[in-house]
Amino acid sequence: MFDLQHILRENIKNLVPYSSARDEFKGDASVYLDANENSFGSPLNTNYNRYPDPMQFKVKQRLSEIKGVPPRNIFVGNGSDEAIDILFRAFCRPGLDNVITVPPTYGMYEVSANINDIEVRKVRLTADYQLNIEGIAEAIDDNTKIIFICSPNNPTGNSINRTDIETILANFNGLVVIDEAYINYSRQKTFIQELTEYSNLVVLHTLSKAWGLAGLRLGMAFASEEIIEVFNKVKPPYNVNEASQQLALEALQNIEQINDWIRLTVSEREKLSSDLRNLEIVQKIYPSDANFILVKTFDAKGIYDHLVSKGIIVRDRSKVELCEGSLRITIGTPEENQSLINNLKTFSVQK
Template sequence: MFDINNLLRENIKNLTPYSSARDEYTGEASVFLDANENAFGSPLHTAYNRYPDPLQYKVKIRLSEIKGVPARNIFLGNGSDEAIDILFRSFCNPGVDNVIIVPPTYGMYQVSANINDVEARKVLLTPDYQLDMEGIAEAIDKHTKLIFICSPNNPTGNSINRDDIETLLANFSGLVVIDEAYINFSRQKSFIQELTEYANLVVLQTLSKAWGLAGLRVGMAFASEEIIEVMNKVKPPYNVNEASQQLALEALNNVQQVNNWIKETLEQRDNLVLRLKEFGFVQDIYPSDANFILVKTSDPKKIYDYLVSKGIIIRDRSKVELCEGCLRITIGTPSENNVLIETLQQYK
């Protein structure tokens, strides 16, 4: 049975969070002399001299309308990476607890574990890039606090079997963190609709991918109200700046534009796969539910270096476990994809 008090670090249970000026007064006023801000403004066209809303209320309300999740179940961070780090700092005792990661997967889970002095137990995905359920069960002990699952997975591009994830949610007493950074491109539905079913579920999403806001650094976590309260307690007071909040709110009013881009990305992905299959050095292209494809080639290093010499940058993933020989290619615009294909046609 999941009980958040059995997971929380003792110092976090007893933590009194920093109380900012904007926590103590949230209404409207004609004169603000409480936060030691520069009252004269900013040397910019837009004034950023006032501290932002520490809980990003307006952005959360708009996200609530789009996602169908109450605002109280939403955490916003400086990218999803901040949410990952806060989960470690809230629930994992350094040098004592452990988490489970399932490589090949997003590298920040391991990095955050290292930063926080928490053991990351690796249970490799199966050859078809699905969960090794027996391996995960064997890796779990009384100090296992978090299991990280990226779905659709980076760098492989595939979605993880939903039944397997639900089995973990139903049987693991810690938190199951599902990273859905690429969910907008997937045929599978998001797990955020399951929040009321699983108290130990945390879903990560981002505005960096389909929404095209990578430069703003706005990540989302969806979870039970008690988990969100913990994350808000631990985060820095003003973790999402005012410019990012304003621009994210503006972007969130353009859902149709994003949906059109998603549709075109999927069309371009299918087209790129067909064209790449014509090359003799392409040995396999793995099924993708994301805005990138994983391509197995006969000589990834030479192909990568050749493309770099032509000003085309992809990712060499050939040294990643279970991705030997593989290059990861993001789906570009039609013209960018054409340049890639035309350049590869000249490769010898």
């Protein structure tokens, strides 16, 4: 059975979190002399002279309305990367514990593990980019604290079999982190609705992809109230700035615009995949539930260099295991996608 206290680091159990001025007083007042702020204002003629809400209550309230999850089950951070880092710092003992990743996958799990001196045990996906359940089971020991699963996966684009994820959730006594950065483009439903069923589940979302707010650096973690309390205990006091909170609230009112963009992106994904299949330089188009496609080619480096010379930048993933010879291509606007195809045809003619 999953026991949060069993996997939580002892120093985190005993940690007394920093108490900020905005934690100690909540409400409205006419004179604020408690936080050593600049009382004369800001050169920007805004309220940026005041510290932001440390718990981002208004943002969480709006996210709660959209996601159908109570605010107490939501952590808002400086990108999903902050949530990933907190998971290591709260639950993994440096030099002792380990986590499992399933490459090819998002590289920040391993980078954050290395920063925190945590062993990474890699269990490669199968040839069709699905979980190796037996391999994962063999890699688990008493010091395995977290399993990271990205679905839809980056860089492959496919969704991970839901039954396989549920098998791991039901049988692993540590945390299972499902990174759903690209879930808005997927046919598969989110695992957020399973939070009440699995106490060891953490789901990561972001406003960087479908919501078009990559420059704001806002990510979310959804988990049990007890796990979210740990996140809030460990995070810096003002981890999300006031400008990001205000702009996020404004953006979160525009759901119809986002849904229109999602529909257009999915439509363009199918059209671009079809157009690419007709090119002689393309070997395979991998199935995608994301806003990008992984394309296996006969000359990944040559095609990449050719596109760079035309001012078109894609991602060369040919050195990533199980992605040999492949380019990762983000779905652009219809005009950008057509420009890509036109320039790939030029490369094909030259070769």
